[in-house]
Amino acid sequence: MQIYLPIAEISVSLFFLVGIGGAIGFLSGLFGVGGGFLLTPLLIFSGVPSPVAVASVTGQVVAASTSGALSYWRRGGIDLQLALFLVIGGALGATVGVWIFDLLRNLGQLDLAISLGYLIFLGSIGTLMLVEAVRSLIRSRKAGPVQRRLPGQHNWVHGLPLRMRFKRSKLYISVLPVMGIGFLIGIIGSLLGIGGGFILVPALVYILRVPGAVVIGTSLLHVLAVMAVTCILHASQSQSVDILLAFCLMVGSVVGAQFGASAGQYLRGDQLRALLAIIVLGVAIRFALSLLLTPEDPFSMAVLSFGESV
């Protein structure tokens, strides 16, 4: 069954949209990531114009994160205070990111920047995550249960000023690294059209030592808030949010996210991280190949929208 998308001005199979929405939603619930880093390339590959894909995915990420965040909220898995500071940093970062986005577009190097950005961020984070997860998997197999890092263990981050007590996370840390992480992920997110959950989760775990019980819920809430702001920005600036496209993806993803969230309870943290690392690395390799291999058709055509240059 075909459905006509009014902003993309193309006709796409409804089942395909709901289907990929569902698959991405499952991952989103499982890992606490928005799934934008998979969904945006998928949509572009299936013929949706890239500005519409990037902008509409923000709406889908909001929906997927909402159902995910709600199920974590019920289990008490969100640190509201921590999320607030992350979002403040994230909103500032998104503003800067949109500015860089425009700058790159005017230079005509946006495509390259997006490909390289995906490759560098996904490649390095995926590798780090995989190495860490495999190590802890091996350790747990050898020596039984892993010794959990306690929240009380400190690193250099804990020496910074402006400290504040985050009760739910059992942390007493400076707000500077919290806002800094939100800011950086805001920039990366708005540049690459992703929520940034897969970068945020390891950052919270390894840099801030946020306990595993609240890390995914807090990350989902952050992604939700920042993507909601980005969606409104996209709608009012580039007018490329396709609400019908977003809705089809949302319906699939909220269902998928529920199954993902419950499936996540049957997997251990290190197994989850290893799985996510493999997926992230897969996307990075896909981008690496597109940069390295000689394409079948070296020619491509694009419509220049208002203000865009070659």
Place this chain on the structure above:
Amino acid sequence: MSARLLLVLLALLAFARPAGAQGVVFASSDPIVSITSNFSGATITFFGNIEPSIEGTIAAGPFDVVLVVRGPLVDRVVRRKSRQFGIMLNADYALYERLPSFYRVLSSRPIDTIIDPAVIGERIVTMEDQVDRTLTASTGNVQLFNTEAIRLMETADLFRTDGRAISFLSPTFFATRVGLPANVPNGRFLAQVFVVRNGEIVAERSQSFFVEKTGFERFLGDAARNQPLLYGIACVLLALLTGWLGGVLFRR
């Protein structure tokens, strides 16, 4: 008898000069093509009749007909990837300004067999002329880029030349069908019909039709353009509602 008729016809021909004295009427089945939520392309039928130059006489043939359909104009860029610093980058490009986003050159016989090449260039814009004329900037081989531009547009079913697309139901009555793909651009389309006899264009007429969204699709398109902030907020609210509803329905 037949010699007399021939004489009359010859006289008529002489009288009909200069070219263009022949008349033509044509119409399309859909002056407005509406795009609804299940739109997956459409077909428009064009039909017309070649009219005699003088009232009460018959139009003298044989005729051929060329139909050119042109969609709204947009700027397009064709890029070529090449290896630089070891990675594949978009390097060369060709910019086509105000290139039709939809183009059909349909005729009753292949166009170069029925019209003088000089006349084709003057009066009828072929796909090749179209890309050649709209090319405004290029950093590579212009010929190559023009060929590739046509190929890419043909692959997307936006450009096509068909030399056997128009059929004659009588010596003067013609009809053809124009398929609009699902990715057809929205806007005003122009259809031009040329009547050809003895290698020359003896009549022409143009007419426009519209491709536009209707109903809910139109409402969404208008809202996104005219009320972008409200539209964005509505999208976020819809996302929150969908997410919440999903959470409630699947609560366990």
